[in-house]
Amino acid sequence: MASVEVTGAEIFVRSLEAEGVEFIFGYPGGAVLHIYDALHTQDKVKHILVRHEQAATHAADGYARSCDKPGVVLVTSGPGATNAVTGIATAYMDSIPMVVFTGQVPTHLIGNDAFQEADNIGITRPCVKHNFLVKDVRDLAETIKKAFYVATTGRPGPVVVDIPKDITADKTAFSYPDKVEMRSYNPVHVGHSGQIKRAVKLMRKARRPIFYTGGGVILGDASESLTELARIMNFPVTNTLMGLGAYPATDPQFVGMLGMHGTYEANMAMHHCDVLFAIGARFDDRVTGQIEKFCPNATIVHVDIDPASISKNVQVDVPIVGCVANVLKAMLKEVKKTDAKSDAVALQDWWQQIDDWRSKDCLKFDRDSDKIKPQFVVETLYKLTNGDAFVTSDVGQHQMWAAQFYKFDKPRRWINSGGLGTMGFGLPAAMGVQFAHPDATVACITGEGSIQMCIQELSTCTQYRLPVKIINLNNGYLGMVRQWQEFFYQKRYAMSYMESLPDFVKLAESYGHVGMQITRPGDVEGALLEMLKLKDRLVFMDFLTDREENVYPMIPAGGGQNEMILI
Amino acid sequence: MRHIISILMENEAGALSRVAGLFSARGYNIESLTVAPTEDPSLSRMTLVTRGTDDIIEQITKQLNKLIDVVKLIDMTDGPHIEREMMLVKVHASGDRRTELKRLSDIFRGRVIDVTDESYTIELTGAGEKLDAFLQALDQGVIIEVVRSGVSGIARGDRSLKI
Numbered sequence A: 001m002a003s004v005e006v007t008g009a010e011i012f013v014r015s016l017e018a019e020g021v022e023f024i025f026g027y028p029g030g031a032v033l034h035i036y037d038a039l040h041t042q043d044k045v046k047h048i049l050v051r052h053e054q055a056a057t058h059a060a061d062g063y064a065r066s067c068d069k070p071g072v073v074l075v076t077s078g079p080g081a082t083n084a085v086t087g088i089a090t091a092y093m094d095s096i097p098m099v100v101f102t103g104q105v106p107t108h109l110i111g112n113d114a115f116q117e118a119d120n121i122g123i124t125r126p127c128v129k130h131n132f133l134v135k136d137v138r139d140l141a142e143t144i145k146k147a148f149y150v151a152t153t154g155r156p157g158p159v160v161v162d163i164p165k166d167i168t169a170d171k172t173a174f175s176y177p178d179k180v181e182m183r184s185y186n187p188v189h190v191g192h193s194g195q196i197k198r199a200v201k202l203m204r205k206a207r208r209p210i211f212y213t214g215g216g217v218i219l220g221d222a223s224e225s226l227t228e229l230a231r232i233m234n235f236p237v238t239n240t241l242m243g244l245g246a247y248p249a250t251d252p253q254f255v256g257m258l259g260m261h262g263t264y265e266a267n268m269a270m271h272h273c274d275v276l277f278a279i280g281a282r283f284d285d286r287v288t289g290q291i292e293k294f295c296p297n298a299t300i301v302h303v304d305i306d307p308a309s310i311s312k313n314v315q316v317d318v319p320i321v322g323c324v325a326n327v328l329k330a331m332l333k334e335v336k337k338t339d340a341k342s343d344a345v346a347l348q349d350w351w352q353q354i355d356d357w358r359s360k361d362c363l364k365f366d367r368d369s370d371k372i373k374p375q376f377v378v379e380t381l382y383k384l385t386n387g388d389a390f391v392t393s394d395v396g397q398h399q400m401w402a403a404q405f406y407k408f409d410k411p412r413r414w415i416n417s418g419g420l421g422t423m424g425f426g427l428p429a430a431m432g433v434q435f436a437h438p439d440a441t442v443a444c445i446t447g448e449g450s451i452q453m454c455i456q457e458l459s460t461c462t463q464y465r466l467p468v469k470i471i472n473l474n475n476g477y478l479g480m481v482r483q484w485q486e487f488f489y490q491k492r493y494a495m496s497y498m499e500s501l502p503d504f505v506k507l508a509e510s511y512g513h514v515g516m517q518i519t520r521p522g523d524v525e526g527a528l529l530e531m532l533k534l535k536d537r538l539v540f541m542d543f544l545t546d547r548e549e550n551v552y553p554m555i556p557a558g559g560g561q562n563e564m565i566l567i
Numbered sequence B: 001m002r003h004i005i006s007i008l009m010e011n012e013a014g015a016l017s018r019v020a021g022l023f024s025a026r027g028y029n030i031e032s033l034t035v036a037p038t039e040d041p042s043l044s045r046m047t048l049v050t051r052g053t054d055d056i057i058e059q060i061t062k063q064l065n066k067l068i069d070v071v072k073l074i075d076m077t078d079g080p081h082i083e084r085e086m087m088l089v090k091v092h093a094s095g096d097r098r099t100e101l102k103r104l105s106d107i108f109r110g111r112v113i114d115v116t117d118e119s120y121t122i123e124l125t126g127a128g129e130k131l132d133a134f135l136q137a138l139d140q141g142v143i144i145e146v147v148r149s150g151v152s153g154i155a156r157g158d159r160s161l162k163i
């Protein structure tokens, strides 16, 4: 059969169609003009025009986190690609599946310091799962297939495909492979059955067990199995910042988030446990505190899809490499087959102890203040949205309050940059979430520092009528920085003061959105109700909050999990 | 402990920089690194000498395995193996020194592969310590230039690294 030759740009578009890509977030430029032209003449893949390439990556990232499909990005060469790097690194740290296409100067100019040339492969190499430079149009379709395959399998992550401009004009026949095999890439799926049996044995014997679960449970769609297993065993469950929603937060067995600003009960239970079941979590330093003091008496079981995560920071007794969902299912099967029961008597004492820790009420805050307490805003938002909103956040105190006071019962509802801690993530991520869930309430909990890092995206929201609800917890400080300066630098507030703020209400209005400023605690609930009524509008809620409120509890640097500062 | 890690990887542009980048990003040290295509031109073989505690070496091998271009690797030091390095040394060789240098080179089973009135170039192959010993045996000041290939290694007996 004589096949018709088409351009690389056409192949690009058809490959995305074949992958079922709905949205591609991007920004045009010289090196990708052929591709933009090809995108223009079809309507299966919708291109979303952002206002800065960083936002394209965050939007694709938010989309991916909220709906378990890879995010897709298209940017031009040089500055387009370098602007995207922060978003790529953000996705990399949180293992988010994403395919980022970067334009490149024509092949014959590579290495010539050509106009808008940057070494995209070199620049992104340390913050991608893998990257590809396409050198021949005949390799383009297969490379795209590989990129999606690598991004979405094993431990997910961003993959960059760098495409020189001439490749997008060159022609060849198009055929998209059904599947690819790579001899050098074979992610493990099922866990070792012997290790799974050992883990179940430990579940029977444990006297003070805890499930410590992370983003891997969400990325691996394993929440249901986790919930079932935890309930059968009656073990306490704590989630990392990345894992919130993997286990229902309103469940009595949930002891809250752990780590630096986790709950007292979660951290104390970690410190005193005798068997730690770490599932899809990676013993991040913000979780462990001082590593020498971490879980001193625990036998540790670690389930992770990435062998390199196991025994990286903490030596593990029972490593299980495999896809979290498969491993948990295998554990459930083993539990049922052997009719494994946990030690009810020991657990009764353990829960008694945990309830004692809980009674400290570590998340209490002043409810009679005449200032707006940021915690109260989040709590009220939680109440009024029935805990069912998608919540994105930026980085800082507001992020911690969001994590502490919005109780996520479902996975993929809480979207934040946990690993890289990227200010500027919240608003563009919320856009991506809103594209994935057009009818859902999507709230971006942010601070006046963070929101200004990608504020230009208010314009994108106007263009695509994205009714994101921005909850700006405006304390006039780079609050998290100020808190550290208060605690550890004798209140020398170096550069943590946000002066010259815009009038956020007018700013929102100038983009065609609704803005409200709320200054009194008594107005919080009413204003949020009004906001929620404006279903089709972006509403910018500027809450002037108590300026020097701190995030509690806290494990100070160098502290162990049992050394929390309580309010 | 010193470890020799042998890696089979896709013979792709950029594969070497992924390994080098991994080592610098994670603060692992590289003592030497050699790389060349194998009998199968789609594969390169890299030999990497590094030092670290058992935990660090475990991380290094895991992180290397995680690189998409890495097909397979072994830690040579886990079993009996042969280690070789090649060295070229250019030395001042005039007058009386010539016989002495030739004799020394013979003792180390070196070969003089280039000669001028003023110099010899000696080729020497062996384990790293042997090459070190030869350099130490030379008089200070005679050395003009030293080129070492870095270590390559192969397992003894039936053990092998291939796909």
Ligand SMILES: Cc1ncc(C[n+]2csc(CCOP(=O)(O)OP(=O)(O)O)c2C)c(N)n1
Binding pocket: A394, A395, A396, A397, A398, A399, A421, A422, A423, A424, A446, A447, A448, A449, A450, A451, A473, A475, A477, A478, A479, A480, A481
């Ligand atoms: C891009 C980036 N730059 C700097 C930081 C360091 N940083 C962490 S929290 C923070 C303050 C954030 O202030 P704001 O957004 O107002 O939130 P608040 O802590 O006041 O709630 C800063 C500067 C960061 N996380 N990201």
